[in-house]
Amino acid sequence: MSNDSLDPRVNRLKLGDATAVIKVEEGENWNIYEVFHQEKRGAHHEHVGCVHAPDPQLALVFAKEQFARRKKCVNLWVVRSADILAFDVEDEDMFANNLEKNYRDASGFKVMEKINKFKQSK
Amino acid sequence: MYGGGYIFDEPNGKQLRDEQLHDEPEKLAAFEERIAKGEKIEPGDWMPTEYRRQLIRLIEQHAHSEIIGALPEGTWITRAPGFKRKLALIAKVQDEIGHGQLLYNAAETLGKSREAMINDLLSGKSKYSNVFNYPAETWADVTVIGFLIDAAAIVNQAANAKGSYGPYCRALDRICYEESFHLKQGHDAFIELATGTPAQREMLQDALNRWWQPIMHFFGPPDKNSQHSQKLMEWRVKMASNDDMRNQFLNAYVPKIWELGLTLPDAALKKNPETDRWDYTDPDWDEFFRVINGGGPCNEERLQVRKWAEEQGRWVRKALMNPAEKRALPVA
Numbered sequence: 001m002s003n004d005s006l007d008p009r010v011n012r013l014k015l016g017d018a019t020a021v022i023k024v025e026e027g028e029n030w031n032i033y034e035v036f037h038q039e040k041r042g043a044h045h046e047h048v049g050c051v052h053a054p055d056p057q058l059a060l061v062f063a064k065e066q067f068a069r070r071k072k073c074v075n076l077w078v079v080r081s082a083d084i085l086a087f088d089v090e091d092e093d094m095f096a097n098n099l100e101k102n103y104r105d106a107s108g109f110k111v112m113e114k115i116n117k118f119k120q121s122k
Numbered sequence: 123m124y125g126g127g128y129i130f131d132e133p134n135g136k137q138l139r140d141e142q143l144h145d146e147p148e149k150l151a152a153f154e155e156r157i158a159k160g161e162k163i164e165p166g167d168w169m170p171t172e173y174r175r176q177l178i179r180l181i182e183q184h185a186h187s188e189i190i191g192a193l194p195e196g197t198w199i200t201r202a203p204g205f206k207r208k209l210a211l212i213a214k215v216q217d218e219i220g221h222g223q224l225l226y227n228a229a230e231t232l233g234k235s236r237e238a239m240i241n242d243l244l245s246g247k248s249k250y251s252n253v254f255n256y257p258a259e260t261w262a263d264v265t266v267i268g269f270l271i272d273a274a275a276i277v278n279q280a281a282n283a284k285g286s287y288g289p290y291c292r293a294l295d296r297i298c299y300e301e302s303f304h305l306k307q308g309h310d311a312f313i314e315l316a317t318g319t320p321a322q323r324e325m326l327q328d329a330l331n332r333w334w335q336p337i338m339h340f341f342g343p344p345d346k347n348s349q350h351s352q353k354l355m356e357w358r359v360k361m362a363s364n365d366d367m368r369n370q371f372l373n374a375y376v377p378k379i380w381e382l383g384l385t386l387p388d389a390a391l392k393k394n395p396e397t398d399r400w401d402y403t404d405p406d407w408d409e410f411f412r413v414i415n416g417g418g419p420c421n422e423e424r425l426q427v428r429k430w431a432e433e434q435g436r437w438v439r440k441a442l443m444n445p446a447e448k449r450a451l452p453v454a
Contacts, residue, residue, distance in 0.1 A: 005423055006257050007197040015426040022244050022429045024237045028439060032230070049293070050227045052236065054442040066220050070300070089166035 033059035034084065036077035037067050045077050056080070145170045157358055162288035165231040176359050177287050178232045185225035186243045186250035190424050192218040194258040195267060203261060210307045214268065217300045224293040231289045244429055252410060253336045255418030262315055262322075262329035268308025270333065270375060274340045276301050277371045286358035309378075316382040323384075330379070331387045338405040339413075341368040372400040 005011060030052045036045035048067045053059035059078040068076060087094070102108030149168050156163070163169055192215045199215065202208040226236050242248040253271055258264050276298060283294035315326040342364040354360040362370075373393070379386060390403045413421070 006259060007193070007423065007427070010423060010427060013427075013430055015423075015430050016433075018422040018426045018429070020429065022432050024240045024244075024432060026235060026237050028436075028443075029236045029240070030439070030443065032227070049224055049296075051223065052227075054439070058442060065216075066223060069216070069220075089164065 030054045031059075032081040033063070033078040034081050035059075035063040035067050036079070037071070037073055038075040038077075039072055041074050045075070050081060051078070053078075145172075154356070157286050157356070161286075162291060163286050164288045170357075172353070173357050173359060174232050176354060177290065178229055178234050180282075180359065181225055181229040181232070181290055182234065182239050182242070183249055183251075185222050185229060185239065186248055187254065188218045188222035188225060189243075190250045190254045190428065191271075192222075193424055193427055194254060194256075194420070195264055197258060198261065198264045201261070202264075207311060211264070214304050214307065217304065221293075221297050221300070224296065225290075228287075228289040228293045232287075240432065244425065244432065246416065246425065249414055252339055252414050252418070253333075254424060255413050255421045256333070256336055257420050259332075260325055260329060262325040263333065265308055265311040265315055265326065266329045266333045268304060269312040270308075270337055271340070272301055272304040272308055273375050274337060274371050276305060277367050277374075278341070281361040281367065284358075285361055313382065316384060327384055330384060334387050335405045335409070338368070338402070339407075339410045341365075341371070343407055343410065344404065369399050372402070376400070 031054070032050050033053055033056070034050050035048050037048045038045045051059055051062040051066055053062050056078055060076060063076045063078050067073070150170055153163075153167075153169060153173075163173075195211065195218075196215050199208060199211050202211050226239060229239060230236055239248065243250070253267075258267060279294050279298050279301065283291050283298060285291055312326070315322045345363045345365045355363075372391075376386065376391065376393075388403050390401055392401055393399070394401050412418075416422075
């Protein structure tokens with residue numbers, strides 16, 4: 001490699017041959033951690049993405065760099081993606097439900113109607 | 123949310139190709155119906171093999187481009203004119219590396235491991251955006267990259283953010299938000315040179331002349347020889363044709379260059395009032411293919427720097443993985 005590169009790093013790095021084979025081993029790039037961002041105290045933590053890290057502590061460091069450098073942030077959670085337990089996507093239909101749920105709702109109880117009717121009947 | 127148990131595990135390349143011939147017609151029909159309704163496809167969902175393959179290719183190349191794209195600009199951090207410009211450039215380069223991470227994560231949800239993607243970059247099997255195979259010779263080159271290359275990237279990314287694959291769209295939403303800062307600081311530096319001394323204007327004009335062809339190459343070959351099928355448009359993997367995106371870019375940014383009294387090295391460049399599209403001289407497409415296949419001025423250097431980082435950083439990654447050495451680190 002000639003030393004006439006415009007990159008100041010290149011000139012002092014003594015780079016190897018571009019045709020040399022460099023291989024990254026499987027697993028060398030660590031685990032995936034999901035990152036949850038809390039915008040202000042008392043707010044929910046919201047999932048914002050993931051980072052790669054060898055352990056949870058370092059995942060926090062990386063998450064801070066990646067997800068807290070611009071938006072306001074007061075806290076972060078990280079959790080190993082593999083530790084998340086979720087339903088299978090195919091099972092989505094088990095969440096299908098009776099849409100008529102007035103009985104669970106304040107609006108489902110019309111007391112004033114009954115009171116007015118009672119008063120009128122007097 | 124994606125990752126972990128949701129990640130599709132590609133058993134091996136061979137099996138994938140066999141399976142490719144046998145996308146079940148009912149599943150395919152249901153899938154296409156979901157796309158037509160504008161639904162997002164998520165990692166655990168069934169998807170055609172070709173859809174998965176093309177998305178991996180697309181997202182992976184986008185990720186590599188962000189990482190390699192930081193190199194020509196990173197070169198100028200030490201020489202940025204002024205403290206404010208230096209801070210902005212550091213922030214921008216940090217963003218680009220972050221975008222690479224977000225995109226690698228999105229590609230991983232489709233079943234290709236990060237290690238495999240990095241290996242394919244290092245071996246030259248995967249490509250990255252051609253523009254980064256050219257050197258940033260002067261500070262004006264950095265402003266042209268910051269303004270026009272980022273503008274071109276936004277045209278492309280804003281289109282793809284409306285695509286059909288959920289994790290890619292979410293990554294792109296965040297990327298576009300950050301790119302708008304890149305565009306703005308690039309435009310600001312660009313205007314400063316354009317309205318500065320004659321020497322500054324001359325430096326900028328020179329950079330524009332050199333970068334115009336790579337910028338015209340940016341959106342890829344003309345539609346008339348595009349290999350990518352209508353299927354990809356239907357599946358909302360490819361959101362706009364190369365020529366449409368190029369036209370959209372010219373429409374938005376050529377007037378901004380001309381209003382500063384700068385010129386572009388193409389006498390044929392003008393808006394055709396009849397078609398409402400831009401006429402231009404076709405850039406040299408042989409040069410495009412020559413550069414993408416390794417023949418550009420900086421292809422070798424870019425890969426060498428990336429390989430150097432991989433090799434020299436290995437001991438750090440290994441040490442951090444070793445449980446015997448583990449101890450808690452201060453977060454800040």
